[in-house]
Amino acid sequence: MRDRLNSGPGLVLVIVYGIFALSAGARATVQIATKFDEAPEAYLLSALAALIYLVATIGLARGGASGRRLALICCSVELAGVLVVGTLSIADKAAFPDDSVWSVYGRGYGFVPLVLPLIGLYWLRRTARADRAAAVDHAQP
Amino acid sequence: MNDSLGAIVIVAALVVALLCLVAAIRNRPPDLSHYVGTALVEVAALVLTVVAVIAMIGGDRPTEVGTFVGYLFTFLALPPVAIALARLEPTRWGSVILTVALLVMPVLVARLNQIWEATGA
Numbered sequence: 001m002r003d004r005l006n007s008g009p010g011l012v013l014v015i016v017y018g019i020f021a022l023s024a025g026a027r028a029t030v031q032i033a034t035k036f037d038e039a040p041e042a043y044l045l046s047a048l049a050a051l052i053y054l055v056a057t058i059g060l061a062r063g064g065a066s067g068r069r070l071a072l073i074c075c076s077v078e079l080a081g082v083l084v085v086g087t088l089s090i091a092d093k094a095a096f097p098d099d100s101v102w103s104v105y106g107r108g109y110g111f112v113p114l115v116l117p118l119i120g121l122y123w124l125r126r127t128a129r130a131d132r133a134a135a136v137d138h139a140q141p
Numbered sequence: 142m143n144d145s146l147g148a149i150v151i152v153a154a155l156v157v158a159l160l161c162l163v164a165a166i167r168n169r170p171p172d173l174s175h176y177v178g179t180a181l182v183e184v185a186a187l188v189l190t191v192v193a194v195i196a197m198i199g200g201d202r203p204t205e206v207g208t209f210v211g212y213l214f215t216f217l218a219l220p221p222v223a224i225a226l227a228r229l230e231p232t233r234w235g236s237v238i239l240t241v242a243l244l245v246m247p248v249l250v251a252r253l254n255q256i257w258e259a260t261g262a
Contacts, residue, residue, distance in 0.1 A: 007230065007234075008230065011230045011238060012238050012241060014226065015222065015226050015238050016241060018222065019215065019219065019242075019245055022215045022218065023211070023212060023215045026208070026211025026212065026214065027211060027212075030205065030207035030208045034205075034207060
């Protein structure tokens with residue numbers, strides 16, 4: 001379904017989230033398949049991050065109320081994740097022996113993992129407001 | 142990995158990205174030239190992939206073959222997906238989609254190189 005959420009800048013978000021889902025997913029799959037024992041927590045975290053990116057991509061691409069809800073949950077978890085993991089990875093380096101997407105606030109990925117959920121949440125908010133305004137306009141003859 | 146092919150992909154992607162960025166700034170949807178340019182970047186990416194796969198079959202391969210192949214898939218999928226999404230969005234944002242995807246291509250070439258070099262050999 002095409003609506004405000006997945007039109008215009010929303011579709012740009014879809015491709016950026018898609019890129020992250022694919023590359024984080026490929027990386028996590030390989031890490032888990034080949035050297036899971038080395039750092040199970042870090043690799044599971046990578047896989048979780050990849051899954052969140054994937055579901056966010058689907059939510060943003062689908063649009064509608066359910067897509068919006070999915071995307072909202074994912075962007076919120078993503079923001080919390082990058083902040084918590086980013087902080088922990090600086091405070092306790094030993095706990096994160098291998099870099100994950102969210103280590104040091106996503107430094108390995110040009111800090112895009114930190115900025116992306118903020119842009120996502122902003123876009124969700126902005127389109128929600130526009131949709132509400134349109135609904136009100138519609139209701140008033 | 143073949144350095145000159147990598148350089149070709151990087152330069153081609155940056156040139157076409159610049160053209161798409163100009164279209165976005167001028168508030169134009171992508172026109173045929175932008176789609177053809179993006180398709181040419183994909184052709185260069187395909188050539189790089191074929192050469193890399195032949196090298197890997199010949200025994201010259203990175204230690205993390207799995208990671209390399211994973212990034213290779215992202216690398217090959219990106220231009221076609223960008224073209225498909227941009228066609229759904231025939232506004233300036235279609236041009237932004239192509240710009241973003243094309244700017245990620247050089248990053249992926251750098252990542253592929255990095256993984257290839259980390260052979261330890």
